[in-house]
Amino acid sequence: MNVGLEHYLTVSGLLFALGLFGVIVRRNVLVMYMCLELMLNAANLALVAFSRFTNNLNGQVFVFFIITVAAAEVAVGLALIVALYRKKQTAHVEELTTMKL
């Protein structure tokens, strides 16, 4: 069997949907954050696959930008989650209810 562009895109779409599902269903901030990383990597996979099959290197270069930015985002995000845990001893989103109407 020949693995073509559509196979890669299907996997990437599945990864994206899986990540989105996780963000919606899981209630632990840390796990939600992991699911968000999964979504970013789904996009990376799509970019690399497109780039490979269309002989256009733009996509592969863009992946490096995404990886770098995602690293910065994770550094800030994990620091925030740790600060929240220290304050509340929990990382569950149900407990984030200080601000309501």
Next chain:
Amino acid sequence: MNLSSISLEISVLALGLVVMLADLWLPAERKRGLGYAAAAALGVLLIWNLKGCGSCAVEGVSFGGMFVQDSLSIFFKRFFLVAAILVLILAVEFSDRFAAGVSEYFSLTIFALAGMLFAASANHFALLFVALELITVTFYVLTSFQRSRQVSLEAGIKYLIIGALSSAFMVFGIALVTGISGKMNFTELAEVAGQYAGNKLFLLGVLFVLVGLGFKIAAVPFQIWAPDVYQGAPTPTTAFLAVGSKAAGFVLLLRFLFAGVPAVTVQWTNLLIVISAITILYGNLCALPQRNVKRLLGYSSISHAGYLLLGIAALSTAGRSAVLYYLGGYLFTVIAAFAVIGIVMRHLDTEDVSGLAGLGQRSPLLAATMTISMVSLAGIPPLAGFFGKFLLLKAVIEQGAVNHGYYCLAFVALAGVVMSFYYYFGVVRAIYWGQGSTDLSPITVSVPMKFAIYVCIAGIFFLGLVPGPLMKQTDKAAAVLQPVPEVTAVSSAN
């Protein structure tokens, strides 16, 4: 490669680094002054930019078409500089409430400004993404800066999760759009977008990019974060979020829709109309029962995103020019409101409307500022908010002959304006006729803060009474995005 074209951005980044390093040597009691110094330095950069700043205001593209300098980007760069100067003055006033890291707050504000400056010139998906993330990631920190306060941390976490979710959508959208068309540059993309206007995957990609931008401007259905983050974030952050971050979203939206994929934009007119109408209604209806002033302004900012979308949905140069004009008025109005909230609510735990009671006696200047800003937000002549709304509605109604949806949209917008009178005047009523105020001590306002407030009041009145000078600028800036005529021909053929 032409480094002089980004000399403004480089100067701003250097200023941010200098502020961060100066923190190491300055004694603690002098750190507040650093904020004023940074604001003054940005003021110098603004004047330098107005004078043409060497070659940084020369129009043209550089970095292989990635970075574009035109009237639109220059307009927004000045806009962001003014916003950052006023926000820094607010931040100095607020800084005694930070447990630590006052200078970091100033430098992060300046880094966010650098992101906005790059966003104003982005003509390429890579620059769009990096600029947007520079803004968003710095705002995660700025939002949760009072980390000893639980609301601030909560706001930060909510902004983080929803922000990261929307950037994941945007990145996936960019992957689909660039993968299918093979173009990352907006100018090149516009040439081929028409061919792919029927490709489902390409359209899905465009939709996902719009999700990411819709999050920045807080348009329904990506507005969930706005009220909580506005309420929980430190007041200067909220002001910068309401003005800078929203305007950055709008400049990218304008570029992407009209310079990147005009062929798709024309097909999606009805979608834009519906989103604009729902955003206006949602923001105004939810603001009605609010008691917390910052949360109220959070909902009000959603409704203003809706009004601004009117101009984009109109798909005309007049509409885009009105968007820029409205943002100009919104800048002064919102910063004035948050300046007053920052000073008056200093000793209160929550920013309840009742905290404004007796302000008319405690400080006539602050009471007048808050009243003017509420009246301008409500859109009553002769203030900036009125003239901006007038231009937006005019642009929409002019298009009514093409598509009758525009008449409905104009009606919804007017209904929204009428609804908004209730909550804006609730704030004014609390200021002058509020009961139960125990603290009637006069409030002193520092000189730089007075300067910021007078600038805002002057801006609100000037843009309401003498619209000519700014309109000339906005018309010129909006004319940059001009590839629509041939595309409208396509849409009428359909």
